[in-house]
Amino acid sequence: MAYTPAKTWSDGDILNATDVMANLDGVKQYSRHLETGALKTSTPWVDTSHVMEGQYEPTTNMHSMVTGTYGGQNSGGLFSRATFASRWNTFRKSYSEQSILLPQTSLTVDLRRKASVFFQWWMQVQVKDNLTGLMPTGSLSPRTSFWFAINDTVAGTGVIQKSETKQGVPGPSNSKSGQVLLDGTFNTNGFYTKSSTTGQSSVGFGITCRCTGDMAHCLAWGVSVEVFYL
Amino acid sequence: MSEIENDRLSRASRLQPATLNEKFSDITAATTAAIDGTNVAREGIDLPNLDTNATNGQSDIILRSMLSASLGSSGPGSVTISFSTSSSPPAAPTYIGNEISYSSGISLVAGDIIRVYWSMNVEQVFTPNIALIRELWWALWLQWDITSAARANYTEVPGQGNFNDDITGAGKDSGSDVTSMYGCSLVAQYIRVIDVGATTLQYAQAPTGLRAQAVNGSWYYRVTTNTTLYGLRMVGGGLLYPFCDTTGALGTANVNYLRYANNTTPGVNAPQQLIVHEGKMSAIIMRDN
Numbered sequence: 001m002a003y004t005p006a007k008t009w010s011d012g013d014i015l016n017a018t019d020v021m022a023n024l025d026g027v028k029q030y031s032r033h034l035e036t037g038a039l040k041t042s043t044p045w046v047d048t049s050h051v052m053e054g055q056y057e058p059t060t061n062m063h064s065m066v067t068g069t070y071g072g073q074n075s076g077g078l079f080s081r082a083t084f085a086s087r088w089n090t091f092r093k094s095y096s097e098q099s100i101l102l103p104q105t106s107l108t109v110d111l112r113r114k115a116s117v118f119f120q121w122w123m124q125v126q127v128k129d130n131l132t133g134l135m136p137t138g139s140l141s142p143r144t145s146f147w148f149a150i151n152d153t154v155a156g157t158g159v160i161q162k163s164e165t166k167q168g169v170p171g172p173s174n175s176k177s178g179q180v181l182l183d184g185t186f187n188t189n190g191f192y193t194k195s196s197t198t199g200q201s202s203v204g205f206g207i208t209c210r211c212t213g214d215m216a217h218c219l220a221w222g223v224s225v226e227v228f229y230l
Numbered sequence: 231m232s233e234i235e236n237d238r239l240s241r242a243s244r245l246q247p248a249t250l251n252e253k254f255s256d257i258t259a260a261t262t263a264a265i266d267g268t269n270v271a272r273e274g275i276d277l278p279n280l281d282t283n284a285t286n287g288q289s290d291i292i293l294r295s296m297l298s299a300s301l302g303s304s305g306p307g308s309v310t311i312s313f314s315t316s317s318s319p320p321a322a323p324t325y326i327g328n329e330i331s332y333s334s335g336i337s338l339v340a341g342d343i344i345r346v347y348w349s350m351n352v353e354q355v356f357t358p359n360i361a362l363i364r365e366l367w368w369a370l371w372l373q374w375d376i377t378s379a380a381r382a383n384y385t386e387v388p389g390q391g392n393f394n395d396d397i398t399g400a401g402k403d404s405g406s407d408v409t410s411m412y413g414c415s416l417v418a419q420y421i422r423v424i425d426v427g428a429t430t431l432q433y434a435q436a437p438t439g440l441r442a443q444a445v446n447g448s449w450y451y452r453v454t455t456n457t458t459l460y461g462l463r464m465v466g467g468g469l470l471y472p473f474c475d476t477t478g479a480l481g482t483a484n485v486n487y488l489r490y491a492n493n494t495t496p497g498v499n500a501p502q503q504l505i506v507h508e509g510k511m512s513a514i515i516m517r518d519n
Contacts, residue, residue: 002262005254009247023254030261038261045267052276066277067292113277115287116296118514120347164300164510167444168351189446191347193298193512195286228293229282 001037003030060107069109072224085144085209085216099161099208102146105223106206113199116228119148120191121207123221125169127186128214144169144209144216148192151204161208165190169216185219233268234260294515295336299328301350301464301509311368311466313491313502323392326350326370326506329463330513334379342453343516346372346387346413348464349446350509354419356502366420366491368468368504369393372413372449374459381461387413388451393467397480397487405473405489415447416488417504419469452518462513469502471495 006026007019054065062071075081083103090100105121125144148165151158167188196203205225209216236256239249260269283289288296302308311324338344350370371390377383386392389412397405470488477483 002258003254004258005251008251008254011247013247015245015250027254027257030257034261034265037263038265040264040266042263043266046270046275047267049272050267050270050275052273066275066280068287113282113287114285116293118296118512164508165349166351166508167349167446170443186444187446188444190349191510191512193296193514195288195296197285227287228296229277229287230280230289230291230293 001035003027003038062107062109064110064112066229068115068229069112069227070225071107072222073104073107074222075218075220078219083218083221085146085211085218087211087213090210099147099149099159099210101149101151101159102207102209102218105221106151106204107223107225108202108204109225109227110202111196111199111227113229115196115199117194117196117203117205118191118226118228119194119205119223120189121146121148121221121223122187122189123207124219125186125188126217126219127169128217144211144213146188146190147208148190149206149208150192150194151206152201159204159208162192165192290517292516294342294517295332296512296514297330297332298510298512299330301326301328301348301511302507308507309466309505311468311504311506313469314493323371323465323467326464326466326509329381329461330511331381331461332459335458335460336515337456337458338453338515339456339517340453341518343518344449344451344453344459345514345516346449346462346511347446347513348372348415348448348509348511349444350506352417352443352445353505353507354417354503355505356419365418366469366471366495366502367488368417368419368466369411369470369488370415370417370445370447370464370466370506371411373463373465375461375463376457376459379460384461384463384465387449387462390414390449393470393488393490397489402480403471403473403489403492403495405470405487408486408488411488413447413449415445416470417443417445419502419504459515462511464509464511466504466506468504469495 003026006022009015009019051066054063056063057071060071061073062069075083081104083105085102090098107119109117111117123146127144146167146169147161147163149159149161152160167190169186169188190207192205205223207223234256236253239245239253243249281289286296287293309324309326311326348370352368354368371392372387373384374387375381375384389410391406391410393406394404396407396410397403467490469491471491473487473489475481475483475485475487480487
């Protein structure tokens with residue numbers, strides 16, 4: 001619907017300041033809230049020059065665009081950014097399992113609008129010796145597990161691990177120094193989708209891990225996040 | 231041209247109603263389905279100007295749909311795929327619930343992009359038979375239903391065979407050309423294990439802690455013709471063995487296939503199972519126009 005002036009003058013009308021101001025105020029209000037009917041829709045007219053330019057944050061490798069936010073991290077060259085899981089940091093007390101965030105694999109995103117989020121990771125894990133022989137009660141052999149997790153700092157919910165995204169990696173038998181497979185390596189890959197109804201919040205996406213063995217080297221890995229606003 | 235061109239009032243002329251009204255009627259004319267690029271500055275459109283979806287950002291501009299489903303359920307033994315001991319497999323593939331359903335269908339137009347991802351944990355079950363061992367595989371593959379909302383007509387997605395198409399017929403082990411496996415993950419049934427200190431390589435059923443392994447895969451597809459998608463699901467089948475048709479007896483020479491094993495295939499000794507649990511599938515549909 002087009003703008004409609006509050007006052008239309010006719011011959012003999014008195015020109016009042018209030019009528020003029022009412023019409024001008026109407027223009028101001030209308031210009032701040034254009035209605036659908038005012039837009040020309042017969043031909044597309046928005047091109048890339050009209051859309052706000054995106055921003056790139058090189059430290060976190062994140063692109064923030066009008067359409068969404070996209071970015072990720074990876075391990076770089078071999079051994080340059082390896083990370084790890086171990087029972088020495090996931091079993092903080094004797095026989096008490098605790099998942100922790102896998103170092104370096106989390107991303108923090110400012111969701112500017114209601115959005116759909118897609119997070120995915122891939123990882124090559126090398127499971128090595130298990131020489132200490134100290135296994136949690138009930139464990140038949142060491143295992144390392146990875147999950148997708150959300151850390152909603154605004155909601156204050158802390159790290160929430162999504163059980164259905166579990167990716168398990170086996171380890172060698174108790175007290176054995178050999179590797180499970182001949183090369184001791186496994187591939188994992190996971191993803192998670194989430195619709196966010198709370199825009200403009202700072203949300204962390206990442207991988208949690210839990211390990212009952214001595215060490216699981218995450219030699220090569222990558223994480224990425226895609227946020228769709230449109 | 232919707233730009234508003236508004237001349238100044240003349241100080242030397244008497245103010246007429248029509249002249250004054252024109253100052254505002256010009257705006258009315260310009261805002262009657264006429265605002266276009268000439269009214270918008272460079273980089274003048276940002277998120278607040280756009281009519282985004284109220285709950286999830288799926289506005290059909292970039293993202294059309296993003297859905298997920300759990301495969302199996304938490305814990306072992308959720309979905310079991312069993313090898314058929316029939317002499318003429320294959321058995322119908324085993325459905326790995328749950329499906330991703332588009333209850334009333336989602337209309338896909340040419341150019342739309344479908345991205346499907348899946349991950350799950352699997353355990354192989356078999357009775358070791360070292361003497362007769364050979365390479366055997368399970369396949370987990372993707373199907374879609376583009377027929378009706380009843381979702382009773384699942385078929386393989388484009389680029390994926392059902393292992394009963396490229397080779398089929400009486401007296402033949404059915405199979406698919408390995409180039410028809412775009413939406414498929416393969417799982418080796420046997421793991422080669424070496425114990426510490428041992429010098430002999432063994433094929434054996436993996437120890438309990440070793441059995442559950444991660445499997446994952448993905449399928450990307452650019453829609454070529456308009457259609458309606460009602461559902462996506464994963465199925466599994468096997469056992470399969472690799473075969474190279476060196477002579478062209480089945481068609482073209484030197485084509486590689488994966489074929490269904492039968493109960494006389496060396497290395498097959500029932501029971502042979504693949505247990506699938508703790509899995510997840512997600513489908514993203516994007517628009518490219």
